[in-house]
Amino acid sequence: QKEVEQNSGPLSVPEGAIASLNCTYSDRGSQSFFWYRQYSGKSPELIMFIYSNGDKEDGRFTAQLNKASQYVSLLIRDSQPSDSATYLCAANNFGNEKLTFGTGTRLTIIP
Amino acid sequence: KAGVTQTPRYLIKTRGQQVTLSCSPISGHRSVSWYQQTPGQGLQFLFEYFSETQRNKGNFPGRFSGRQFSNSRSEMNVSTLELGDSALYLCASSLAPRGGSTGELFFGEGSRLTVL
Numbered sequence: 001q002k003e004v005e006q007n008s009g010p011l012s013v014p015e016g017a018i019a020s021l022n023c024t025y026s027d028r029g030s031q032s033f034f035w036y037r038q039y040s041g042k043s044p045e046l047i048m049f050i051y052s053n054g055d056k057e058d059g060r061f062t063a064q065l066n067k068a069s070q071y072v073s074l075l076i077r078d079s080q081p082s083d084s085a086t087y088l089c090a091a092n093n094f095g096n097e098k099l100t101f102g103t104g105t106r107l108t109i110i111p
Numbered sequence: 112k113a114g115v116t117q118t119p120r121y122l123i124k125t126r127g128q129q130v131t132l133s134c135s136p137i138s139g140h141r142s143v144s145w146y147q148q149t150p151g152q153g154l155q156f157l158f159e160y161f162s163e164t165q166r167n168k169g170n171f172p173g174r175f176s177g178r179q180f181s182n183s184r185s186e187m188n189v190s191t192l193e194l195g196d197s198a199l200y201l202c203a204s205s206l207a208p209r210g211g212s213t214g215e216l217f218f219g220e221g222s223r224l225t226v227l
Contacts, residue, residue: 032214043201043218044154088154092214096159097142097205098167099214103153 003027006089006102015111019076023089023102026070030091033065033072034099038086048074079109113138115219117202123225129190132222136183136204142166143185144216145177148199157200160185161207189224197226
């Protein structure tokens with residue numbers, strides 16, 4: 001069992017709608033959680049991180065963390081075609097840069 | 112500000128050979144990590160270096176090794192290549208303030224290795 005699990009998709013969402021991406025993790029020692037976006041043929045780039053239970057908003061993006069359920073999600077509001085990419089969920093423990101990544105969810109925004 | 116630079120971008124090797132990949136981090140970044148990306152396994156952590164010392168290591172065989180130089184540049188080496196080593200090898204740098212971690216990794220474009 002992978003330590004970080006994601007639905008591989010593909011997830012298709014109409015333009016302007018809310019895209020919801022989900023991730024679960026098995027290591028209860030995980031402290032920090034990250035969402036990276038990877039366009040086809042490109043390298044991953046960080047879009048959000050969250051440490052505390054609850055919601056964290058940044059523009060059109062909202063990350064949600066529930067440590068009791070070991071669940072992390074990313075909501076993208078007003079989805080744009082430029083949001084079409086693979087979204088990678090990652091976790092680590094405080095004090096080291098070793099990130100454990102999920103296999104990613106491929107998101108397609110339909111114009 | 113220049114990003115993370117990896118060389119070579121593409122290379123083809125045959126089984127049994129060895130390969131060395133190079134990574135130049137963003138200026139001022141002291142931590143360098145290496146990841147292997149394959150379609151089936153996704154991104155898997157290889158190792159992380161900070162101040163020329165390996166701080167963390169993933170679950171890869173000893174054929175995979177790395178090092179970091181005093182200028183924070185890093186190299187990774189894979190010896191006795193196997194077909195399954197074909198992958199995109201990504202280097203990432205991070206600021207690692209005061210030797211800590213942020214999880215904010217800046218990735219290079221990767222070195223795509225094909226083993227025949």
